[in-house]
Amino acid sequence: MSAPTFDLGRLHGGLRLPAHKTASTSAPILRVPVPDQLVLPLTQHAGDPAQPVVQIGEQVLRGQLVANAEGTLGAPVHASSSGTIVAIEPWPVPRRYGDKAPCIVIECDGEDRAAEAAVNLPDFRQVAPDELLERILQGGIVGLGGAVFPTAQKLMQATTSELEYLILNGVECEPYISCDDMLMREYASEILGGAQILLHALGLETCYVAVESDKPDALKRLGEALAELNDERLVLKQVPTIYPSGGEDQLVQLVANREVPSGGLPIDVGCVVQNVATAAAIYNWIVRNEPLISRVTTVTGAGVANPVNVEARLGTTVAHIIEHAGGYTEQAQQLIIGGPMTGKSMTTDRVPLVKAANCILVTAEPPAAGPAMPCIRCGECAAVCPIQLLPQQLYWYACADDENKLRTYGLTDCIECGCCDLVCPSRIPLTGEFRMAKARIRELEDEKARAERARQRFEARNERLEREQDERSQELARQKSDAKQAGADAIAEIMKRRQRKDGGE
Ligand code: SF4
Ligand code: SF4
Incomplete structure (x- = not known):
């Protein structure tokens, strides 16, 4: 096992902000039941909207492809549960103020039947890196830290550069958000398994797993999982708790002590950064054949009765999720998807949970x-x-x-x-x-x-x-x-x- 290290670069500026994370991390991740209806936006990633491949009235199974990736920067969408397609129409989505965008609406049958495994999954080590990248593309996986850049395209672009390090981003520096912290505590093995897949796909020998100093439980659990794996290529790095050290360029500066040039990308200095949740999603797809149909998100703020992290199917409405977190309190004033610094204010809780949604924050303060x-x-x-x-x-x-x-x-x-x-x-x-x-x-x-x-x-x-x-x-x-x-x-x-x-x- 590699011990946490402290040989870090320096970050300019930034702020030490009150964390507000204790309330949502005091209980394990809560699994939200599949709702009666799922609403799947065709654009849940940075890039061109996915194109529906299903018709109204069609029966679908959990994990079935319902919209295909379109254009050079696209990501497919899969059914989050089994049921019937009842509409393909504009619906409020977590854009600023809950603007509408085209969505596929599924009336769930309550059986949650899975699609047949499309392939007999081989050990990823036996799969050529190119094939592995192609398969990651089919899983609908995007950067789950918030940027939602399609992961396969980011990795394919990275393979065209001279790379040295893979950096897993477990630095969740924005106040209130704690979904990655809980994911690292409860799914450490999946995250590290995802890191091994990424190392193979990119042909790299070093992966830094970066975690902030204010997450002792996550650091401990990752340390234990690393010891079980006994893979010297994975190195845990503890970084200071300062906002915004989880930004890609800032993390590269901190972990690899390399400055990403203005207008450039981490790959320009030999690094590729992936969020820990993205690594877990890659593991679930490549090893378990489960495409990206759910995510862990933080439900918190003074406007929520029982702040908690939940694992919910993509397409579940925010209203349904908040109900399972005990509902709204009397102080509830403003609904934000994302954190208080970078989130988007909503005018309705009918918006669905999307791949980008790392936090549902209900504040006691109005906008x-x-x-x-x-x-x-x-x-x-x-x-x-x-x-x-x-x-x-x-x-x-x-x-x-x-x-x-x-x-x-x-x-x-x-x-x-x-x-x-x-x-x-x-x-x-x-x-x-x-x-x-x-x-x-x-x-x-x-x-x-x-x-x-x-x-x-x-x-x-x-x-x-x-x-x-x-x-x-x-x-x-x-x-x-x-x-x-x-x-x-x-x-x-x-x-x-x-x-x-x-x-x-
Ligand atoms: S924009 Fe605000 S913080 Fe910046 S210099 Fe002006 S008053 Fe000061
Ligand atoms: S929002 Fe932009 S300009 Fe303002 S501090 Fe952050 S990076 Fe600098």
Whole structure:
């Protein structure tokens, strides 16, 4: 067994925040029964929406594919239980304010019958890495830390780089969220099994399992599971409890002491990062043939009667989950999917549990209200920014919609951690403004890409028309020349005949 290590890099900025995790970690993970109805959004990942492969009225089994991955960045969706497809329609989803998006709705039959195993699963060590990556793609597995980037594509991209370390992210630094902590306590063997699969798929020899110092039970349980495995390639690393040390780039800095370049990725410095829950999901799929149809999520906050971590089927409504956590308290004011720093405020609890949902937080405080005060240029926001950005400058340029300056000042590197908001004495909603500015820049980029494609199509069309015009002109010239020659030949023939006739007379 490898002992926890402390040879760490340094993190810039960040905040030591009150954890608020004791309430939800005092009981084991609660299994939420399968509800009567499941609502499965087609977009539960970063990328193109999945395409339904089922019809209304069709019977489906647990684990059956119901929507296929689409595009280069896609992830399939599987039925979380058995039942009948009753609708494919827009439904409120955990986007900001619970906007609607297309979902597959399953009326469950209560039998929870599993689909037949599609394959006889071989030992993953006997499977070629490429095949293993292809199979991970079919399991609908995405990054469960919140980014929901399709895992197989991330790994495939990683294999094109010179890699040295796999880092498992067990750093759950945002207040209130404790699902990874409980997962590490109760599913340590599955997490480490997932790490071994990932090492094989990536052809790597070292995996750091990073866990914060404030999770002694998780560290202990992982240490025991490591001892049972006796795999020297897996090394436990204890990191300080500071927000946002669980951000990918920050974790690489802490664990591998390597700085991810601006606009770059961890693979640029030889590291690939996967969340511990993602590793467990990979193990369940590759070893047990269970696609991603459930997840552990934290249900907490002063607005919930019995804060707890639950394991629930994807597509279960938040209302159903909260009911199993004892329901709402009288103080309940605001529903947030995610943590208090990065979560999204909802206007309805009809939204379903999705792959990204690591926390259901019900606060006693209403959404922040009241006008922001002018910036007093105190510099607090810059001092805590883990990316060493200048949030006050970014805010200025975001308000002015100055895309060039926003790029110059590194807006695209902002990880939307919310540290700057929290310390701002003027209560300026910096992160919200950055999020919107990023969305505008993405729209502009999409528009530019569309305009570029239209320009290329226009030029290609013009080239084709010119080419066709040239070809027509050449053909006309050839026809004219042929006609001229034919005319000359005909005249010559007439002349010859006349001469012959004249000679005969
Ligand atoms: S913390 Fe707020 S008031 Fe202070 S410089 Fe930053 S934006 Fe301005
Ligand atoms: S939200 Fe962005 S700008 Fe603000 S502290 Fe975090 S990374 Fe820095």
